[in-house]
Amino acid sequence: MTARRTRLIVALDTKDTAQAARWRDQTAASADAVKLGLEFTYACGLDAVRQVAGPRSLFLDLKLHDIPNTVASAIGSLAATRPAMLTIHAMGGAAMIAAARQAVDRAFPPEARPLLLAVTVLTSMDADALHGIGIADDPCRQVLRLGALAMESGADGLVCSPREIAPLRDRLGGRAVLVVPGIRPEGAAMGDQKRVMTPAEASRAGADWIVVGRPITTAADPAAAAAAVAAELAG
Incomplete structure (x- = not known):
């Protein structure tokens, strides 16, 4: 469906700085x-975030969701971590997203501005979970x-499940950067994910980035x- 190159983000989900650094180094050739x-x-803490990320591109996934002023102030506090991407919740609404956009533009020089990504619906949620709220x-x-x-409020892209890649491409075209968790290689355990695809399927659908954690970090x-x-992804 698309000729875009889909790239890999490895999720270093741990409370252990040394373990995160080991995973970073082990996967550096591929991620x-x-x-x-x-x-x-x-x-x-944020000092450890900066230390572990080091020279690698950092997807800082804190899913900020609060009143506009608080989110804007928080983004200013995160500037020292030098993220390449950071996340807010789209459910915060247009004013919050616009405030986040303005904060990113103020807090970072143009050459170092991270992509502002809005989280849509968590990949652990299905229709029943949405109905429940x-x-x-x-x-x-x-x-x-x-x-x-x-996107209308200033985001650079979206975090979505693999199942929504193609519909979002149909609606928004190529202007939205799509970062996609909920990726499970063939044969991997589903865990708490509900709306999933394999890496190749997500790439064909039009993902710019996929996020893979446990299938990589818990592997032997x-x-x-x-x-x-x-x-x-390359195949």
């Missing part, structure tokens, strides 16, 4: 970026609504597991 999120940041739409319709809102040989995902 284009590393992800550090809530688990690592809350346990280890009062959202009548199915995940795809909710993702399309939030995705359009986020993380370097080989990351290389296998990269080979699938």
